[in-house]
Amino acid sequence: MVLTKTDFIHYLNCPKSMWLEKHDPENFPRGEFSAFQQKLVQEGREVEVFFRQLLDGRAFGRVDYEVEFQLDDLCARADGLAVDAAGQTTLYEVKSSTRVKTDAKHNHLKDACFQKICAELAGQPIHRVVLVHLNSEYVRRGEIDPAGLLVLEDITDRMTAIEAVTRDEMDAAVALLQDEIDRVGCNCLRKSRANHCDAFSYFNPDMPNPSIYSLPRLQPAQLIELVDQGQFDPRAVPEGFQLGKQQGVVLAAFQTREPQIDHGVIKAFFKDLVFPLYFLDYETYASAVPLLDGISPHKAFPVQYSLHILDAGGQLTHHEYLEQEARLPHILVAKLRESIAGEGSVIAWHASFERTQNHMMAQAFPQHEDFLLDLNKRMIDLEEPFKTGYVDARFGGSTSIKKVLPVVCPDMNYDDLAVQDGAAAMNAWSNMLAAPPDDLAAITRNLLRYCERDTEAMVGIYRFLNERWREG
Ligand code: SF4
Numbered sequence: 001m002v003l004t005k006t007d008f009i010h011y012l013n014c015p016k017s018m019w020l021e022k023h024d025p026e027n028f029p030r031g032e033f034s035a036f037q038q039k040l041v042q043e044g045r046e047v048e049v050f051f052r053q054l055l056d057g058r059a060f061g062r063v064d065y066e067v068e069f070q071l072d073d074l075c076a077r078a079d080g081l082a083v084d085a086a087g088q089t090t091l092y093e094v095k096s097s098t099r100v101k102t103d104a105k106h107n108h109l110k111d112a113c114f115q116k117i118c119a120e121l122a123g124q125p126i127h128r129v130v131l132v133h134l135n136s137e138y139v140r141r142g143e144i145d146p147a148g149l150l151v152l153e154d155i156t157d158r159m160t161a162i163e164a165v166t167r168d169e170m171d172a173a174v175a176l177l178q179d180e181i182d183r184v185g186c187n188c189l190r191k192s193r194a195n196h197c198d199a200f201s202y203f204n205p206d207m208p209n210p211s212i213y214s215l216p217r218l219q220p221a222q223l224i225e226l227v228d229q230g231q232f233d234p235r236a237v238p239e240g241f242q243l244g245k246q247q248g249v250v251l252a253a254f255q256t257r258e259p260q261i262d263h264g265v266i267k268a269f270f271k272d273l274v275f276p277l278y279f280l281d282y283e284t285y286a287s288a289v290p291l292l293d294g295i296s297p298h299k300a301f302p303v304q305y306s307l308h309i310l311d312a313g314g315q316l317t318h319h320e321y322l323e324q325e326a327r328l329p330h331i332l333v334a335k336l337r338e339s340i341a342g343e344g345s346v347i348a349w350h351a352s353f354e355r356t357q358n359h360m361m362a363q364a365f366p367q368h369e370d371f372l373l374d375l376n377k378r379m380i381d382l383e384e385p386f387k388t389g390y391v392d393a394r395f396g397g398s399t400s401i402k403k404v405l406p407v408v409c410p411d412m413n414y415d416d417l418a419v420q421d422g423a424a425a426m427n428a429w430s431n432m433l434a435a436p437p438d439d440l441a442a443i444t445r446n447l448l449r450y451c452e453r454d455t456e457a458m459v460g461i462y463r464f465l466n467e468r469w470r471e472g
Contacts, residue, residue, distance in 0.1 A: 001022060001023075001073070001177045001178070002073055002074065002075045003073060003074050003075070003170065003173050003174050003177060004075050004076070005076055005077070005111060005114045005115060007021075007022060007173070008110070008114050008169075008170060008173055009106065009107075009110065009111060009114075011169070011172075011173040011176070012107065012110060012169065013104075013105060013197070014186070014187070014188075014197060014199075015172075015173070015176055015181075016181050016186055016187075016199070016203060017186075017197050017198075017199045018173070018176075019176055019177065019179075019181050020181075020183075020199055020202065020203075022177060023177075027202070028198075028199065028202075029198040029199055029201065029202055030198060031198035039423070040096060043096035043287070043288035044094060044095065044096050044288075046096070046287070046288050046289045047094055047095070047096045047132075047134065047150070047288055047289060048065075048079060048094050049289075050144055050146040050149055050150060050289065051079065051080065051092070051094045051132050051146070051150060052065060052080075053146045054146035054147060054150055055080055055082065055092070057146070061082075061083045061084050061085045061087075062082070062083045063080060063081070063082045063083075064080070064081045064082075065079065065080050065081075066078075066079070067080075067081045067119075069115075069118040069119050069121070069122040069124065070122070071118065071121055071122060073174045073177075074118050074121065074170070074174070075118070076114060076115045076118030076119065077115075078091050078092065078093070078115050078119060079092050079093055079094040079132070080092035080094070080132075081119075081124075088127040088128065089124065089125060089126055089127050089128075090126075090127065090128040090129070090130055091112070091115055091116055091119060091126045091128070091129050091130070092130050092131075092132055092152075093108070093111055093112040093115060093129070093130070093131050093132065094132045094133075095108055095111075095131060095132065095133045095134075096133075096134060096288040097133050097134065098133060098134045098135070098136035098297055098298065099133060099136070100131050100133060100153055100155065108131055108133075109131075109155060109158055109159070109162055110162065110166055110169075112129050112131055112155060112159065113129075113159050113162055113163055113166040114166065114170065115129075116129055116159055116163070117163065117166060117167055117170065127156075128154060128156045129154075129155050129156050129159050130152050130153065130154055130155065130156075131152075131153045131155050132150055132151070132152055132153075133150070133151050133153065134149060134150065134151070134288060134289075134297040134298070135148065135149060135150060135151045135297070136296060136297060136298075137296070138290070138296055138297060139290075139294060139295070139296050140290040140291075140292060140293050140294065140295055140296075141293055141294075142293065144289060144290075149289065149297070183202075183203065184203065184204075184205070185203060185204065186199075186200065186203040186204065188200060189204075189227050190220075190223060190224050190227050191220075191223070192213065192218060192220070192223060193213040193214070196213070207232060208232055208233040208234075209396075210234055210254050210393065210396055210397060211232050211233065211234065212226050212227075212231060212232055212233075212234055212237065214234065214250070214254070214396050214397035214398075215234060215243070215247045215250055215251060215397055216246050216247060216250060216397050216398075216399075217244065217246070217247065218247065222241075222242065222243070225241075226241075234251055234254040234255065235254060235255050237251060237255075245388055246387050246388050249262070249387075249388045249391045250391055250395075250397045252391075253391045253392060253393040253395075254393050254397075257393055259390060259391065259392045259393075260388075260390070260391045260392075261389070261390055261468060262388055262389045262390075263389075263468070263469070264389075265385055265388055265389030265390075266385050266389045266390065266465060266468055266469050267469060269380070269384060269385045269389065269465070269469075270465075270466075270469050272345070272380055273345045273347075273380065274343065274344055274345045274378075275310070275311060275312035275344060275345075276309050276310060276311045276312065276341075276343070276344040277309070277310045277344060277345055277347055277462070278307060278308075278309055278340055278344055278345065278346045278347065279307065279308040279309075279310070279347050279348075279455040279458040279459055279462070280305060280306075280307050280346055280347065280348050280354060280375075280455065281305065281306050281307075281348065281349070281354070281451055281454040281455050281458070282302040282304070282305050282353070282354055282357050283302065283303060283304045283305075283422065283425045283426075283429070283447070283450070283451050284300040284301060284302050284303060284357065284422075284426070285300065285301060285303045285426050285429050285430065286298050286299060286300035286301070286426070287430070291326055291430075292326055292327065292328055293328075294328055294364065295328075300357075300360075301328060301329055301357075301360065301361075302329045302332055302357050302361065303322070303323045303329065303332070303429050304320070304321060304322040304323060304332070304429075304447060304448070304451050305320065305321055305332065305336060305451065306318070306319075306320045306448075306451040306452045306454060306455040307319040307320065307336070307339055307340070307455060308455040308456065308458070308459050309339070309344075310459060310462075316459065318452065318455075319335075319339040320448055320451065320452060321335045321336070322444060322447055322448055322451075324432065324433075324444070325433075326433055328364060329361060330364075330365055330368075333361055333365055333368045333371075333372065334368075337368065337371050340371075340375065342374075344378070345378055345379075345380050346375050346378045346379045346380070347379075347380050347381075347382050347458060347462065348379060348380075348381060348382070348458075349381070349382050349383050349401045349454070349457075349458055350381065350383050350401075351379050351380070351381035351382075351383070352381075354379065355376045355379060358372040358373065358375050358376050359372075359373075359376070382458055382461060382462060382465075383399050383401070385465060386399045386404055387399055389465075390408075390465065390468060392407050392408070394407045395407060401454065401457055401458070401461070402414055404461060405457045405460065405461060408460070408461055408464040408465075409457070409460040409461065409464060412453075412456070412457060412460050414450075414453060417446070417449055417450050417453060418442075418446040418449075418450075419446045419447060419449070419450040420450070424450075425447060425450055425451070428443055428446060428447050429447060431443060432444060432447065
Protein backbone atom coordinates (compact mmCIF):
# COMPACT_ATOMS: atom_id res chain seq x y z
CA MET A 1 0.00 0.00 0.00
CA VAL A 2 1.40 3.38 -1.09
CA LEU A 3 1.38 6.55 1.02
CA THR A 4 0.52 9.72 -0.94
CA LYS A 5 0.86 13.29 0.28
CA THR A 6 -2.89 13.44 0.93
CA ASP A 7 -2.64 10.24 2.99
CA PHE A 8 0.27 11.69 4.93
CA ILE A 9 -1.63 14.87 5.80
CA HIS A 10 -4.58 12.69 6.76
CA TYR A 11 -2.21 10.62 8.95
CA LEU A 12 -0.92 13.75 10.70
CA ASN A 13 -4.51 14.71 11.48
CA CYS A 14 -5.44 11.23 12.65
CA PRO A 15 -3.58 7.94 12.04
CA LYS A 16 -6.67 5.77 12.63
CA SER A 17 -8.83 7.76 10.27
CA MET A 18 -6.16 7.57 7.52
CA TRP A 19 -5.81 3.81 8.07
CA LEU A 20 -9.56 3.31 7.74
CA GLU A 21 -9.79 5.33 4.53
CA LYS A 22 -6.94 3.33 2.97
CA HIS A 23 -8.00 -0.13 4.15
CA ASP A 24 -11.76 0.17 4.01
CA PRO A 25 -12.62 3.02 1.64
CA GLU A 26 -16.17 1.79 1.13
CA ASN A 27 -16.94 2.07 4.82
CA PHE A 28 -15.09 5.32 5.32
CA PRO A 29 -17.68 7.94 6.25
CA ARG A 30 -17.41 10.86 3.83
CA GLY A 31 -19.13 13.85 5.33
CA GLU A 32 -18.35 17.54 5.62
CA PHE A 33 -14.60 17.06 6.10
CA SER A 34 -14.27 15.08 2.87
CA ALA A 35 -16.36 17.67 1.01
CA PHE A 36 -14.01 20.34 2.37
CA GLN A 37 -10.97 18.39 1.15
CA GLN A 38 -12.51 18.08 -2.32
CA LYS A 39 -13.14 21.81 -2.42
CA LEU A 40 -9.46 22.42 -1.57
CA VAL A 41 -8.36 20.16 -4.41
CA GLN A 42 -10.67 21.92 -6.88
CA GLU A 43 -9.47 25.37 -5.77
CA GLY A 44 -5.85 24.20 -5.97
CA ARG A 45 -6.41 23.32 -9.64
CA GLU A 46 -7.79 26.80 -10.35
CA VAL A 47 -4.72 28.40 -8.78
CA GLU A 48 -2.32 26.07 -10.64
CA VAL A 49 -3.45 27.53 -13.98
CA PHE A 50 -2.07 30.94 -12.98
CA PHE A 51 1.00 29.45 -11.30
CA ARG A 52 1.93 27.89 -14.65
CA GLN A 53 1.36 31.17 -16.46
CA LEU A 54 3.63 32.87 -13.96
CA LEU A 55 6.46 30.36 -14.25
CA ASP A 56 6.18 30.05 -18.02
CA GLY A 57 6.74 33.82 -18.21
CA ARG A 58 10.00 33.63 -16.28
CA ALA A 59 13.43 32.83 -17.59
CA PHE A 60 14.24 29.37 -16.27
CA GLY A 61 16.44 26.70 -17.72
CA ARG A 62 13.56 24.20 -17.62
CA VAL A 63 10.20 23.91 -15.82
CA ASP A 64 8.12 20.74 -15.47
CA TYR A 65 4.69 20.48 -13.89
CA GLU A 66 2.99 17.64 -12.05
CA VAL A 67 6.25 15.76 -11.68
CA GLU A 68 5.62 12.35 -10.13
CA PHE A 69 8.01 10.52 -7.79
CA GLN A 70 7.06 6.89 -7.36
CA LEU A 71 8.82 4.77 -4.74
CA ASP A 72 7.92 1.35 -3.30
CA ASP A 73 5.68 2.71 -0.59
CA LEU A 74 5.61 6.46 -1.25
CA CYS A 75 4.19 8.54 -4.04
CA ALA A 76 4.46 12.30 -4.53
CA ARG A 77 3.59 14.73 -7.29
CA ALA A 78 5.36 18.10 -7.27
CA ASP A 79 3.25 20.97 -8.65
CA GLY A 80 6.34 22.42 -10.30
CA LEU A 81 10.03 21.60 -10.63
CA ALA A 82 12.32 24.25 -12.11
CA VAL A 83 15.99 23.77 -12.94
CA ASP A 84 17.99 26.98 -13.35
CA ALA A 85 21.02 27.61 -15.53
CA ALA A 86 23.34 26.52 -12.70
CA GLY A 87 21.54 23.17 -12.45
CA GLN A 88 19.86 24.06 -9.12
CA THR A 89 16.37 22.61 -8.69
CA THR A 90 13.45 24.41 -7.05
CA LEU A 91 10.36 22.48 -5.96
CA TYR A 92 7.07 24.43 -5.97
CA GLU A 93 4.06 23.54 -3.85
CA VAL A 94 0.85 25.40 -4.80
CA LYS A 95 -1.88 26.24 -2.25
CA SER A 96 -5.21 28.01 -2.60
CA SER A 97 -4.97 29.67 0.83
CA THR A 98 -3.83 33.25 1.39
CA ARG A 99 -0.94 32.33 3.71
CA VAL A 100 1.38 29.51 4.68
CA LYS A 101 -0.62 27.44 7.15
CA THR A 102 1.12 25.67 10.02
CA ASP A 103 -1.86 24.72 12.16
CA ALA A 104 -2.49 21.22 13.44
CA LYS A 105 -5.25 20.52 10.89
CA HIS A 106 -3.28 21.52 7.86
CA ASN A 107 0.41 22.15 7.90
CA HIS A 108 1.67 23.35 4.49
CA LEU A 109 5.29 22.97 5.58
CA LYS A 110 4.73 19.26 6.15
CA ASP A 111 3.05 18.99 2.71
CA ALA A 112 6.06 20.53 1.02
CA CYS A 113 8.54 18.57 3.10
CA PHE A 114 6.84 15.30 2.12
CA GLN A 115 7.30 16.24 -1.56
CA LYS A 116 10.94 17.18 -1.04
CA ILE A 117 11.78 13.96 0.82
CA CYS A 118 10.09 11.82 -1.86
CA ALA A 119 11.87 13.69 -4.66
CA GLU A 120 15.25 13.20 -2.99
CA LEU A 121 14.59 9.52 -2.21
CA ALA A 122 13.82 9.12 -5.92
CA GLY A 123 17.23 10.63 -6.77
CA GLN A 124 16.19 14.22 -7.56
CA PRO A 125 18.14 16.68 -5.38
CA ILE A 126 16.09 19.70 -4.28
CA HIS A 127 17.97 22.95 -3.61
CA ARG A 128 15.07 25.27 -2.85
CA VAL A 129 11.44 24.82 -1.85
CA VAL A 130 8.91 27.54 -2.66
CA LEU A 131 5.35 27.62 -1.41
CA VAL A 132 2.99 29.42 -3.77
CA HIS A 133 -0.14 30.91 -2.21
CA LEU A 134 -2.70 33.59 -2.98
CA ASN A 135 -2.13 37.25 -2.20
CA SER A 136 -4.98 38.37 0.10
CA GLU A 137 -4.38 42.01 -0.95
CA TYR A 138 -4.90 41.28 -4.63
CA VAL A 139 -7.99 42.87 -6.19
CA ARG A 140 -8.94 41.76 -9.66
CA ARG A 141 -8.93 44.46 -12.35
CA GLY A 142 -9.56 42.97 -15.78
CA GLU A 143 -7.59 39.86 -16.73
CA ILE A 144 -5.99 38.01 -13.81
CA ASP A 145 -2.42 39.15 -13.24
CA PRO A 146 -0.58 36.01 -12.03
CA ALA A 147 2.26 38.08 -10.53
CA GLY A 148 -0.24 40.08 -8.47
CA LEU A 149 -2.44 37.10 -7.58
CA LEU A 150 0.32 34.82 -6.31
CA VAL A 151 2.93 35.07 -3.57
CA LEU A 152 6.05 32.91 -3.91
CA GLU A 153 7.43 32.26 -0.45
CA ASP A 154 10.82 30.60 -0.10
CA ILE A 155 10.49 28.02 2.71
CA THR A 156 13.78 26.17 2.15
CA ASP A 157 15.15 27.03 5.60
CA ARG A 158 11.92 25.97 7.26
CA MET A 159 12.22 22.58 5.52
CA THR A 160 15.62 21.99 7.06
CA ALA A 161 14.17 22.53 10.53
CA ILE A 162 11.42 19.91 10.14
CA GLU A 163 12.93 17.39 7.75
CA ALA A 164 14.14 14.82 10.28
CA VAL A 165 10.85 14.82 12.17
CA THR A 166 8.87 14.59 8.93
CA ARG A 167 10.91 11.59 7.79
CA ASP A 168 10.14 9.81 11.07
CA GLU A 169 6.45 10.62 10.67
CA MET A 170 6.44 9.29 7.10
CA ASP A 171 8.10 6.06 8.25
CA ALA A 172 5.52 5.69 11.00
CA ALA A 173 2.66 6.30 8.54
CA VAL A 174 4.02 3.69 6.11
CA ALA A 175 4.46 1.19 8.97
CA LEU A 176 0.90 1.81 10.16
CA LEU A 177 -0.45 1.00 6.71
CA GLN A 178 1.07 -2.49 6.94
CA ASP A 179 -0.41 -2.97 10.42
CA GLU A 180 -3.82 -3.51 12.00
CA ILE A 181 -5.60 -1.03 14.26
CA ASP A 182 -8.13 -1.29 17.03
CA ARG A 183 -11.33 -0.25 15.29
CA VAL A 184 -13.07 0.73 18.52
CA GLY A 185 -12.46 4.01 20.32
CA CYS A 186 -10.41 7.01 19.26
CA ASN A 187 -8.36 9.85 20.65
CA CYS A 188 -10.85 12.69 20.24
CA LEU A 189 -13.05 11.76 23.18
CA ARG A 190 -11.68 14.68 25.17
CA LYS A 191 -12.26 17.13 22.32
CA SER A 192 -15.44 18.96 21.35
CA ARG A 193 -17.70 17.94 18.45
CA ALA A 194 -16.15 20.62 16.23
CA ASN A 195 -12.86 18.72 16.42
CA HIS A 196 -14.29 15.32 15.53
CA CYS A 197 -13.81 14.02 12.00
CA ASP A 198 -16.33 12.16 9.87
CA ALA A 199 -15.09 8.83 11.30
CA PHE A 200 -15.98 9.60 14.94
CA SER A 201 -19.22 7.58 14.87
CA TYR A 202 -17.50 4.68 13.11
CA PHE A 203 -14.89 4.37 15.87
CA ASN A 204 -17.41 5.04 18.65
CA PRO A 205 -20.45 3.03 17.60
CA ASP A 206 -21.88 2.86 21.13
CA MET A 207 -21.85 6.61 21.65
CA PRO A 208 -25.37 7.66 22.69
CA ASN A 209 -27.27 10.14 20.57
CA PRO A 210 -27.59 12.79 21.86
CA SER A 211 -24.34 12.61 23.75
CA ILE A 212 -22.44 15.10 25.91
CA TYR A 213 -20.89 16.36 22.64
CA SER A 214 -24.35 17.68 21.70
CA LEU A 215 -24.21 20.19 24.58
CA PRO A 216 -23.36 23.53 22.94
CA ARG A 217 -20.01 25.21 23.60
CA LEU A 218 -18.84 22.89 26.37
CA GLN A 219 -15.54 24.19 27.77
CA PRO A 220 -12.55 21.80 27.51
CA ALA A 221 -12.39 21.41 31.31
CA GLN A 222 -16.10 20.53 31.51
CA LEU A 223 -15.79 18.00 28.70
CA ILE A 224 -12.69 16.36 30.15
CA GLU A 225 -14.34 16.06 33.55
CA LEU A 226 -17.35 14.25 32.05
CA VAL A 227 -15.24 12.02 29.78
CA ASP A 228 -12.96 11.07 32.67
CA GLN A 229 -16.03 10.05 34.65
CA GLY A 230 -17.20 7.96 31.67
CA GLN A 231 -20.35 10.08 31.33
CA PHE A 232 -21.31 10.23 27.66
CA ASP A 233 -25.07 10.13 28.03
CA PRO A 234 -26.37 13.62 28.91
CA ARG A 235 -29.07 12.04 31.03
CA ALA A 236 -26.33 10.84 33.37
CA VAL A 237 -24.69 14.24 33.87
CA PRO A 238 -24.58 14.62 37.65
CA GLU A 239 -26.89 17.11 39.32
CA GLY A 240 -25.07 20.32 40.17
CA PHE A 241 -22.55 19.95 37.34
CA GLN A 242 -21.45 23.50 36.38
CA LEU A 243 -22.97 24.53 33.03
CA GLY A 244 -23.71 27.80 31.22
CA LYS A 245 -27.28 28.94 30.63
CA GLN A 246 -27.68 27.57 27.09
CA GLN A 247 -25.98 24.28 28.01
CA GLY A 248 -28.28 23.91 31.03
CA VAL A 249 -31.42 24.43 28.93
CA VAL A 250 -30.26 21.94 26.28
CA LEU A 251 -29.37 19.43 29.01
CA ALA A 252 -32.83 19.82 30.57
CA ALA A 253 -34.41 19.18 27.14
CA PHE A 254 -32.32 16.00 26.76
CA GLN A 255 -33.07 14.80 30.26
CA THR A 256 -36.81 15.50 30.33
CA ARG A 257 -37.51 14.93 26.62
CA GLU A 258 -39.84 17.92 26.97
CA PRO A 259 -39.38 21.20 25.08
CA GLN A 260 -37.88 23.83 27.37
CA ILE A 261 -39.82 27.08 26.95
CA ASP A 262 -38.83 30.43 28.43
CA HIS A 263 -41.73 32.77 27.69
CA GLY A 264 -39.67 35.74 28.87
CA VAL A 265 -37.07 35.19 26.14
CA ILE A 266 -39.76 34.71 23.48
CA LYS A 267 -41.60 37.85 24.61
CA ALA A 268 -38.37 39.85 24.51
CA PHE A 269 -37.90 38.76 20.91
CA PHE A 270 -41.42 39.87 19.94
CA LYS A 271 -41.12 43.17 21.82
CA ASP A 272 -38.67 44.51 19.22
CA LEU A 273 -40.61 43.48 16.11
CA VAL A 274 -42.13 46.15 13.87
CA PHE A 275 -44.48 45.28 10.97
CA PRO A 276 -44.17 44.62 8.12
CA LEU A 277 -41.70 41.82 8.75
CA TYR A 278 -39.07 41.28 6.04
CA PHE A 279 -37.67 37.75 6.12
CA LEU A 280 -34.41 38.02 4.22
CA ASP A 281 -31.81 35.48 3.10
CA TYR A 282 -28.77 35.93 0.84
CA GLU A 283 -26.76 33.29 -0.97
CA THR A 284 -23.19 34.21 -1.79
CA TYR A 285 -20.40 33.09 -4.08
CA ALA A 286 -16.68 32.99 -3.32
CA SER A 287 -13.74 31.47 -5.17
CA ALA A 288 -9.99 31.18 -4.63
CA VAL A 289 -9.28 33.00 -7.91
CA PRO A 290 -11.53 36.06 -7.97
CA LEU A 291 -14.25 35.81 -10.58
CA LEU A 292 -14.97 39.54 -10.86
CA ASP A 293 -13.27 42.91 -10.96
CA GLY A 294 -13.15 44.47 -7.51
CA ILE A 295 -13.03 41.08 -5.74
CA SER A 296 -10.12 39.54 -3.78
CA PRO A 297 -9.31 35.83 -3.33
CA HIS A 298 -11.98 34.01 -1.28
CA LYS A 299 -14.05 37.19 -0.90
CA ALA A 300 -17.76 36.34 -0.91
CA PHE A 301 -20.42 38.47 -2.59
CA PRO A 302 -24.22 37.97 -2.73
CA VAL A 303 -25.66 36.49 -5.90
CA GLN A 304 -29.28 36.01 -4.87
CA TYR A 305 -31.84 36.79 -2.23
CA SER A 306 -35.24 35.61 -1.15
CA LEU A 307 -37.56 37.97 0.69
CA HIS A 308 -40.88 37.11 2.28
CA ILE A 309 -42.89 40.08 3.55
CA LEU A 310 -45.51 39.54 6.23
CA ASP A 311 -47.80 42.48 6.97
CA ALA A 312 -49.69 43.16 10.19
CA GLY A 313 -52.85 41.67 8.67
CA GLY A 314 -51.11 38.33 8.05
CA GLN A 315 -50.73 38.75 4.28
CA LEU A 316 -47.55 37.17 2.90
CA THR A 317 -45.80 38.16 -0.35
CA HIS A 318 -42.61 36.80 -1.89
CA HIS A 319 -39.84 38.59 -3.80
CA GLU A 320 -36.64 37.08 -5.13
CA TYR A 321 -33.65 37.85 -7.29
CA LEU A 322 -30.99 35.63 -8.82
CA GLU A 323 -27.99 37.15 -10.55
CA GLN A 324 -27.55 35.32 -13.84
CA GLU A 325 -24.36 37.00 -14.95
CA ALA A 326 -20.93 37.22 -13.36
CA ARG A 327 -21.13 40.75 -11.95
CA LEU A 328 -21.12 42.56 -8.64
CA PRO A 329 -24.50 42.77 -6.90
CA HIS A 330 -25.47 46.35 -7.81
CA ILE A 331 -28.68 45.21 -9.55
CA LEU A 332 -29.40 42.86 -6.64
CA VAL A 333 -29.24 45.78 -4.18
CA ALA A 334 -31.38 48.01 -6.41
CA LYS A 335 -34.05 45.27 -6.65
CA LEU A 336 -33.96 44.71 -2.89
CA ARG A 337 -34.39 48.42 -2.36
CA GLU A 338 -37.55 48.39 -4.47
CA SER A 339 -39.04 45.73 -2.17
CA ILE A 340 -38.08 46.97 1.31
CA ALA A 341 -39.72 50.13 2.61
CA GLY A 342 -38.33 52.38 5.36
CA GLU A 343 -40.34 50.76 8.18
CA GLY A 344 -40.42 47.22 9.51
CA SER A 345 -38.08 44.66 11.03
CA VAL A 346 -35.67 42.71 8.85
CA ILE A 347 -35.49 39.13 10.06
CA ALA A 348 -32.64 36.75 9.25
CA TRP A 349 -31.40 33.45 10.64
CA HIS A 350 -27.86 33.70 12.00
CA ALA A 351 -28.07 37.37 11.08
CA SER A 352 -24.34 38.10 11.34
CA PHE A 353 -24.01 36.62 7.83
CA GLU A 354 -26.59 38.99 6.27
CA ARG A 355 -25.14 41.92 8.25
CA THR A 356 -21.66 41.20 6.87
CA GLN A 357 -22.99 41.13 3.30
CA ASN A 358 -24.79 44.44 3.84
CA HIS A 359 -21.63 46.04 5.21
CA MET A 360 -19.60 44.75 2.28
CA MET A 361 -22.16 46.02 -0.27
CA ALA A 362 -22.43 49.39 1.52
CA GLN A 363 -18.69 49.85 0.96
CA ALA A 364 -18.87 48.75 -2.67
CA PHE A 365 -21.95 50.86 -3.54
CA PRO A 366 -21.88 54.17 -1.63
CA GLN A 367 -25.15 55.23 -3.31
CA HIS A 368 -26.87 52.40 -1.36
CA GLU A 369 -24.91 52.79 1.88
CA ASP A 370 -27.71 54.44 3.90
CA PHE A 371 -30.23 51.82 2.81
CA LEU A 372 -27.96 48.83 3.57
CA LEU A 373 -26.76 50.10 6.94
CA ASP A 374 -30.36 50.90 7.87
CA LEU A 375 -31.28 47.26 7.10
CA ASN A 376 -28.64 46.20 9.59
CA LYS A 377 -30.04 48.53 12.27
CA ARG A 378 -33.48 46.99 11.74
CA MET A 379 -32.19 43.40 11.62
CA ILE A 380 -33.34 40.85 14.19
CA ASP A 381 -31.96 37.33 14.48
CA LEU A 382 -34.65 34.62 14.56
CA GLU A 383 -32.04 32.10 15.69
CA GLU A 384 -31.66 33.86 19.07
CA PRO A 385 -34.88 32.66 20.79
CA PHE A 386 -33.91 29.08 19.94
CA LYS A 387 -30.79 29.29 22.11
CA THR A 388 -32.67 29.41 25.41
CA GLY A 389 -36.29 30.48 24.68
CA TYR A 390 -37.48 27.33 22.95
CA VAL A 391 -35.26 24.24 23.01
CA ASP A 392 -36.36 20.78 21.90
CA ALA A 393 -34.22 17.66 22.42
CA ARG A 394 -34.73 16.85 18.73
CA PHE A 395 -32.65 19.90 17.77
CA GLY A 396 -29.71 17.79 19.00
CA GLY A 397 -28.15 20.78 20.76
CA SER A 398 -27.99 22.75 17.50
CA THR A 399 -29.71 25.98 16.48
CA SER A 400 -29.23 25.40 12.75
CA ILE A 401 -32.40 26.23 10.80
CA LYS A 402 -32.18 22.79 9.19
CA LYS A 403 -32.43 21.16 12.63
CA VAL A 404 -35.10 23.48 14.05
CA LEU A 405 -37.45 23.58 11.04
CA PRO A 406 -38.58 19.93 10.78
CA VAL A 407 -39.22 19.81 14.53
CA VAL A 408 -41.34 22.96 14.84
CA CYS A 409 -42.89 22.74 11.33
CA PRO A 410 -43.14 18.98 10.71
CA ASP A 411 -44.47 19.51 7.17
CA MET A 412 -41.38 21.44 6.13
CA ASN A 413 -37.78 20.41 5.49
CA TYR A 414 -35.11 20.66 2.80
CA ASP A 415 -35.21 17.02 1.66
CA ASP A 416 -37.06 17.59 -1.61
CA LEU A 417 -34.59 20.21 -2.88
CA ALA A 418 -31.90 19.59 -5.50
CA VAL A 419 -29.73 22.25 -3.78
CA GLN A 420 -29.66 21.67 -0.02
CA ASP A 421 -26.90 23.85 1.41
CA GLY A 422 -24.83 26.95 0.81
CA ALA A 423 -21.84 25.08 -0.64
CA ALA A 424 -24.07 23.30 -3.16
CA ALA A 425 -25.67 26.66 -4.03
CA MET A 426 -22.23 28.14 -4.78
CA ASN A 427 -21.43 25.20 -7.04
CA ALA A 428 -24.78 25.43 -8.80
CA TRP A 429 -24.38 29.18 -9.36
CA SER A 430 -20.96 28.80 -11.00
CA ASN A 431 -22.31 25.90 -13.10
CA MET A 432 -25.23 28.08 -14.14
CA LEU A 433 -22.88 30.71 -15.60
CA ALA A 434 -21.54 28.17 -18.09
CA ALA A 435 -24.65 26.02 -18.45
CA PRO A 436 -25.99 25.07 -21.90
CA PRO A 437 -29.48 26.49 -22.56
CA ASP A 438 -31.12 23.10 -21.92
CA ASP A 439 -29.80 22.99 -18.33
CA LEU A 440 -30.19 26.64 -17.47
CA ALA A 441 -33.87 26.57 -16.47
CA ALA A 442 -33.42 23.63 -14.08
CA ILE A 443 -30.35 25.12 -12.35
CA THR A 444 -32.08 28.48 -12.02
CA ARG A 445 -35.18 26.86 -10.55
CA ASN A 446 -33.12 24.79 -8.08
CA LEU A 447 -31.27 27.86 -6.84
CA LEU A 448 -34.45 29.93 -6.47
CA ARG A 449 -36.28 27.15 -4.62
CA TYR A 450 -33.40 26.65 -2.16
CA CYS A 451 -33.17 30.31 -1.18
CA GLU A 452 -36.97 30.60 -1.04
CA ARG A 453 -37.11 27.63 1.32
CA ASP A 454 -34.88 29.48 3.78
CA THR A 455 -37.24 32.44 4.08
CA GLU A 456 -40.35 30.21 3.95
CA ALA A 457 -38.80 28.28 6.81
CA MET A 458 -38.27 31.50 8.77
CA VAL A 459 -41.93 32.48 8.28
CA GLY A 460 -43.04 29.03 9.47
CA ILE A 461 -40.76 29.17 12.51
CA TYR A 462 -41.88 32.73 13.30
CA ARG A 463 -45.52 31.63 13.23
CA PHE A 464 -44.73 28.69 15.52
CA LEU A 465 -43.06 31.04 17.98
CA ASN A 466 -45.91 33.53 17.69
CA GLU A 467 -48.31 30.89 19.03
CA ARG A 468 -46.05 30.27 22.05
CA TRP A 469 -45.79 33.97 22.65
CA ARG A 470 -49.58 34.30 22.71
CA GLU A 471 -49.81 31.28 25.05
CA GLY A 472 -47.22 32.82 27.39
S1 SF4 B 1 -12.63 11.78 15.80
FE1 SF4 B 1 -11.45 9.91 16.12
S2 SF4 B 1 -11.09 9.15 14.08
FE2 SF4 B 1 -11.63 11.30 13.90
S3 SF4 B 1 -9.75 12.50 14.00
FE3 SF4 B 1 -10.47 12.30 16.07
S4 SF4 B 1 -9.40 10.48 16.85
FE4 SF4 B 1 -9.33 10.40 14.66
